Amino acid sequence: MTDRIRTRRIRFAGLCGLLLLFLAPLRADKKEPDLDVPFEPTPPQVVEEMLKLAAISSSDYVFDLGCGDGRILIAAAKQYGARGFGVDLDPQRIEECKENAEAAGVADKLTFVQGDIFDQDLRPATALTMYLLDEINLKLRPKCFRELQPGVRIVSHAFNMADWKADKEVNIPKARNDVIYLWIIPAPVGGIWEWSEKTASGAIPMRLTLTQEFQTVQGALTAGQGKPNRVRDISLTGRDIAFSAQFPEGKRLTRVAFKGRVDGDTIKGTRQAGKDAPQEWTAQRKPADLTGAWRIQTQNSPEPLDGVLHIERKNGQLAAKYAKGTETMPTELWHFYVWGTSVYFEVPAPDGDEDERGVIFTGVLDDTNAGGRLRKEGWSDQASWTAARGK
Numbered sequence: 001m002t003d004r005i006r007t008r009r010i011r012f013a014g015l016c017g018l019l020l021l022f023l024a025p026l027r028a029d030k031k032e033p034d035l036d037v038p039f040e041p042t043p044p045q046v047v048e049e050m051l052k053l054a055a056i057s058s059s060d061y062v063f064d065l066g067c068g069d070g071r072i073l074i075a076a077a078k079q080y081g082a083r084g085f086g087v088d089l090d091p092q093r094i095e096e097c098k099e100n101a102e103a104a105g106v107a108d109k110l111t112f113v114q115g116d117i118f119d120q121d122l123r124p125a126t127a128l129t130m131y132l133l134d135e136i137n138l139k140l141r142p143k144c145f146r147e148l149q150p151g152v153r154i155v156s157h158a159f160n161m162a163d164w165k166a167d168k169e170v171n172i173p174k175a176r177n178d179v180i181y182l183w184i185i186p187a188p189v190g191g192i193w194e195w196s197e198k199t200a201s202g203a204i205p206m207r208l209t210l211t212q213e214f215q216t217v218q219g220a221l222t223a224g225q226g227k228p229n230r231v232r233d234i235s236l237t238g239r240d241i242a243f244s245a246q247f248p249e250g251k252r253l254t255r256v257a258f259k260g261r262v263d264g265d266t267i268k269g270t271r272q273a274g275k276d277a278p279q280e281w282t283a284q285r286k287p288a289d290l291t292g293a294w295r296i297q298t299q300n301s302p303e304p305l306d307g308v309l310h311i312e313r314k315n316g317q318l319a320a321k322y323a324k325g326t327e328t329m330p331t332e333l334w335h336f337y338v339w340g341t342s343v344y345f346e347v348p349a350p351d352g353d354e355d356e357r358g359v360i361f362t363g364v365l366d367d368t369n370a371g372g373r374l375r376k377e378g379w380s381d382q383a384s385w386t387a388a389r390g391k
């Protein structure tokens with residue numbers, strides 16, 4: 001982020017703070033809604049670019065979180081025929097949305113409700129738009145990963161998602177901070193994938209080990225009893241994965257390009273060796289169960305963080321708690337993301353300051369090789385962790 005953007009951001013956040021402070025006494029009298037972000041509409045040209053960046057089409061159901069006067073959804077319905085759902089805490093905004101949608105002739109495609117963005121069920125959305133604040137986006141992030149399907153696009157005017165890097169960032173002079181961002185919910189691909197390759201000397205079992213943090217994936221491929229080879233050019237966009245690997249063919253190495261679509265524990269697609277015609281390719285992931293109590297030991301950590309990570313299944317999803325040292329009451333982990341066997345969890349700062357980031361653990365949980373890295377602003381990258389599942 002450039003200093004200019006950072007300064008503007010701080011100014012905007014300051015301005016929001018002042019505005020909210022100024023509105024506070026009015027709120028007490030008039031029962032004004034307790035907004036996380038004041039109303040400021042996105043300029044029309046920026047709305048256009050946001051919809052383009054999200055590749056909105058008539059098959060989309062777009063959710064605008066904090067929908068203001070409804071302009072983003074109205075444009076999505078008018079220009080692309082998309083359906084939309086807007087939520088805003090301010091009832092006055094919702095009235096405006098309904099009037100504006102009526103006037104634009106798209107009221108039948110749009111639903112507007114008064115409510116809190118944190119209480120909305122996001123599961124039906126195929127695309128999400130927002131113009132909030134960095135810290136509100138970060139608070140929404142776990143909800144996005146819990147509720148949105150792989151492939152759902154999220155577009156944000158001006159504000160980012162902390163260490164979840166955007167898939168695309170577009171500079172637009174009319175936008176606040178000159179920028180809009182796009183993220184695509186990635187399919188969970190971490191784990192061990194297996195298939196068999198037919199060769200002149202018979203079928204060889206292949207094993208691809210992938211680790212994942214958000215949409216960033218690394219991998220190694222082992223052919224038969226050979227050594228693992230780093231996989232190259234890995235890209236993961238929603239459910240679409242592509243990578244290439246070098247295979248020995250006689251005395252030469254041939255580059256094989258793989259492309260596929262992830263559906264649960266199956267990837268189906270094609271493999272193409274050199275300039276040969278593509279052939280069908282299917283890989284299966286070895287099943288993994290992360291639930292249980294994992295005893296965590298840290299190395300080179302500036303803070304004492306050894307403890308127990310409790311992972312359980314709640315309403316069909318994995319949830320986690322962490323008990324440091326001899327603590328008997330584990331803390332619920334808000335930022336806990338699982339991509340197959342790859343995990344990301346944040347142990348909150350000890351003083352309980354909600355706005356301060358805690359320590360982030362990233363890595364892999366499986367019974368043979370559990371562990372990874374620790375990170376926190378100002379720490380060296382030497383800090384790491386290992387884990388073993390308790391009985």
Ligand SMILES: C[S@@+](CC[C@H](N)C(=O)[O-])C[C@H]1O[C@@H](n2cnc3c(N)ncnc32)[C@H](O)[C@@H]1O
Nearest residue numbers: 036037040041042066067068088089116117131
């Ligand atoms: C910066 S405006 C963006 C409006 C619109 N999305 C746009 O881009 O033109 C933010 C909106 O979020 C709404 N808002 C703030 N906190 C909210 C919350 N917790 N739940 C729902 N809406 C909220 C405000 O009322 C305001 O209309």
